[in-house]
Amino acid sequence: MEKMKHSSTESAPKELFVLAQQKEDTSEKISGPSRTFFQDARRTFFKNKFAVLSVILLIIIIIMSFVGPTMNDHGIDDQDLARAKMPARVPVLENLPIPGFEGVLRDEFKGSNVEEATNNAYSRYDNQKDFIDIEVLSEGDGSKNSAEVRATYRVYEAKGMEDEYFWLGTDSLGRDQWTRLWEGTKVSLLIAFIAALISLVIGVAYGGIAGYYGGKVDDVLMRILEVLVGIPSLVVILLMMLVLDPGITSIVIALTITGWTGMARIVRGEVMKLKNQEFVLAARTLGQSNKRIIIKHLLPNISGIIIINTMFTIPDAIFFEAFLSFIGLGITPPQASLGTLINTGFDNIMLYPYMLWFPAIMISVIMIAFNLIGDGLRDAFDPKMHK
Template sequence: MDNKNQNNIPKELFKPLVRKEDTSEKISSPSRTFGQDARRTLFANKMAMFSIFVLIFIIIMSVVAPIFNEYGNDDQDLSRAKMPPRVPVLEDISWLGFNGTLKGTYEGKDAEDATRKAIARYDNAEDFIDIEVLNEGDGSKNSAKVKATYHIYEAKGLQDTYFWIGTDTLGRDQWTRLWLGTRVSLIIAFVAAVIDLVIGVAYGGISGFYGGKVDNYLQRIVEILVGIPNLVIILLMMLVLQPGIISIVVALTITGWTGMARIVRGEVLKVKSQEFVLAARTLGTPNGTIIRKHLVPNISGIIIINTMFTIPGAIFFEAFLSFIGLGIVPPDASLGSLIDIGFDNLRLYPYLLVFPAILISVIMIAFNIVGDGLRDAFDPKMHK
């Protein structure tokens, strides 16, 4: 644009910039606290929020789901043992696998031989078995194949009965035991988290804040406890206590908090040398108040994050112990004990393993995603 055209622009389009002393340094956007920034970052993380809702749903189901049907945890009946999943409405969709039938492929010298094996496998209930010949064969060994579908609910006179995820080897309802087992696993996990918060934070905070001989003595104790494997402690507890929740909680109480104590100690050593702690000491603030009011809030982010990662670790620890027979023992149920039973029947009744394995995987993945989301939320570098 040349100077001639510029001179033709109406002067009314231009307004002078007036700078006032009271508004020249005014902040136009609202200020937010660190907690508000962390909350906004967490809410913006869709996967973390979805995982939180999933965990809330699982926790609610572990409380209310066992009352959805009339079968209790100890309601045994061998006549209905190893019943496959059957769900109303979904039973009409065959590919979902909730139609209450057992299926298998059997081989024989010919189709007749393979059919006899299938019928023998399913309690000789020939009237309730559908046979589909897949391969007629030529008479050689194992050359014929048939697919058998066993309508076990009709065979046992349970046409109007529904076991949503089947029954176990003693005829107990898997739906009830699955959610009761989830409740037990979550209780152990949250107890481990509380132990970390109460013992680990207090121990690490005192050790890091006082330093000197106090820190030296306390850290030597931690090193001794860290050197004792959890499995050894569990075995010792079994000599004194019966296998179950109490022995697992005692083992976690003895050594489970040491990791949190070390992390808190390191953070306290870093924070206690800052100016606001020195100012509090200069004003005569008691040490306990400094730890509670100044140090712990400033390291709350790392405490929350590590607590969230402690929970899936405790769930896996309980599942491992129950799987090898050192944790929750029958008739009590946990996700680990249910997986152990399902593993023993994997080839013939895979549904006994599938549902508890899926649920424990979802819980552990969800907690880890929430932990990652909290780590990003409490990282100032992630705030925009």
């Protein structure tokens, strides 16, 4: 049988046989360049359109907080009661059907008849009849408050300021709202960034030491931290008011005293999880100091969670500053912050709501932007999100 197979193979024509060529195995070949973890994180972050848009928006707001106050001739403390509570008026926009920027005060008034409703409108706007346009909405049937009119008060003409423009109006003391809004935004962002930076440094150092050394060091440091956590921030603020004058310094100190505790806890937990990993043991074997191990090996591996937590700390600090200024424990006039502007607008919300709109919109945009950036960074530093 073997002889038959051998003879048949020899008798077969050579054209039927093709020389096999050995090819390189491409099953495990890398088709593209390898990327580091931070390159993957950056790639994932830029895929998040809302986070990227928030970054651009925040950059614009930060730039405008420095440039905005210089865009007109009105200083932050320039007061003139003759121009108090002027509505917003913007060139070009005043001629477009965009409510809120045409430089007029508009409201609706009721009465038992049209004449009474009209007189209510005249008395509301200092009887400037020549500058008040009346539009009858309802003539009524003679019953109480059945007639309704809409009054449009051309306040810039009434005060002889046809050539003046206050882009966001003025406050109760005649100060330009545009200038004060950007100055207040700059102060609020400055307080938030300083408080977040100090909390970052203290929290990372404190949590890193407690988590790395453990034992008695960890017990002592964590008991101190628990005492600080148990003190309400508002109590700390009140104590600061007894020692320091209300202002930026007292707010930053109050935010610093209790603001770093959350960061310290997070860093401590992450360091305790990593300190027994092989790369840390290898560093110890090579004789590296504890300080170098923490700074060069542990902190880079937890930098993602540190950045994310910091991005969420900044809007918390902005809101806390605004809350303190709103209740009168933060920035005091004539200094401006978003909290003081909201407080002034709240006092006039019934008659001049525009004084509240602009600072409220600004603080809302800033806080939403920071939270969207924080969400984007959280997804970017999550290995499960990398594709």
